[in-house]
C-alpha cells in the first residue's frame with residue numbers, strides 16, 4: 014500500500030473495485046496496522062439506548078419512517094432510560110448512545126436535556142454520552158452539549174446530493190444542504206462529531222463511495238459509523254429488487270477510511286452483523302475500533318428496525334453483552350473497559 018499520500022477519487026475507486034483477494038487482504042491488513050500504530054488495538058463500547066421510534070421524517074429506506082403505519086410506536090420512560098444507563102455504567106461500558114427518530118420542539122429538547130443531566134449525575138459523570146437524535150437547531154445542540162453530552166452522530170447517508178434526493182422525499186424537511194450544515198454546527202458547538210453513509214444503496218456507484226470517503230475526510234469529523242444498506246420491505250426503497258449481502262465492500266470502505274483518517278473512531282455497526290455473524294469483528298480487523306452493543310429493553314427492540322432482520326431483537330442487554338464479549342474474545346480483540354475511548358482526531 015503505497016500512494017496513500019494524496020489519494021484522489023480515481024485511486025479510491027480503483028481500490029474499491031479491487032478483485033484480487035491478495036491485494037484486498039493487503040489493504041485490510043495495512044488498515045489494521047495503521048490503527049495499531051496510531052490509536053492502538055482496543056475496542057471501545059458504547060451501549061445503545063433506542064429511546065423512541067417516533068420520527069417526523071420519511072426517509073425512503075427506513076422501517077420506522079413516519080408513514081409506516083404498521084410500526085408500533087414507543088417511547089421509553091425516564092426510569093427505563095436510567096436503568097439502561099446504570100446497566101452500561103455497571104457493565105463498565107464507558108459510554109452510551111442515546112438514539113431516537115428525529116423530532117423537534119421544546120418538549121423533546123428539554124426531555125433530552127433532563128435525561129443527559131440525570132445520567133451524568135447518577136454515574137458521577139463517568140459515563141460518556143453520545144447523542145444520535147437527528148437534525149436540530151444549533152441552540153438545541155448547544156443545550157445538550159452544555160447538559161453533558163459530548164459526542165453526536167449524524168449520518169449524511171450519501172455525500173452525493175442527487176443520490177440523497179433519490180432516497181429521501183424531495184422537500185425542506187429532507188434537505189441534504191441542511192444536513193451538511195447541521196454537521197458543521199455540531200462541530201462548531203464543540204461535539205466530537207460523527208457522520209456516516211450507507212454502502213450498497215440502489216443507484217449508488219463506486220464513484221459515489223469514493224466521494225463519500227473524501228467528503229468524510231474533508232468535512233473534518235472525528236468519528237464515522239457506516240454500514241451496508243439493508244432493505245426494509247415496508248419502505249419505498251425496500252420494495253425495489255435489491256438485496257445487499259456483500260460485506261466485503263463495507264470492509265474495504267472501513268479500511269480505506271482508516272488509511273485516510275488514521276486517528277478517527279470508526280464504528281463496527283450492527284448492520285454488518287446482519288450480513289455476517291462476525292461482521293463487526295471483521296470490521297475491527299479492518300480498522301474499526303468502536304462497537305455499540307444494544308441495551309434497549311427487549312420488549313421494544315423489535316419496534317426499532319430501520320432495516321429488517323436486525324440481530325438480537327429477542328435479547329436483553331445482558332445477553333447482548335455476553336454474546337459480544339464471546340465473539341470479541343474468539344477473535345482476540347481487547348476491550349477498553351470503563352474508558353471513554355474518545356476520538357484521537359478531536
Ligand code: SF4
Pocket residue numbers: 068069070071072075076077078079113114115147319
Ligand atoms: S432514518 Fe432516521 S430520520 Fe429517517 S425516517 Fe428513519 S429514524 Fe427518521
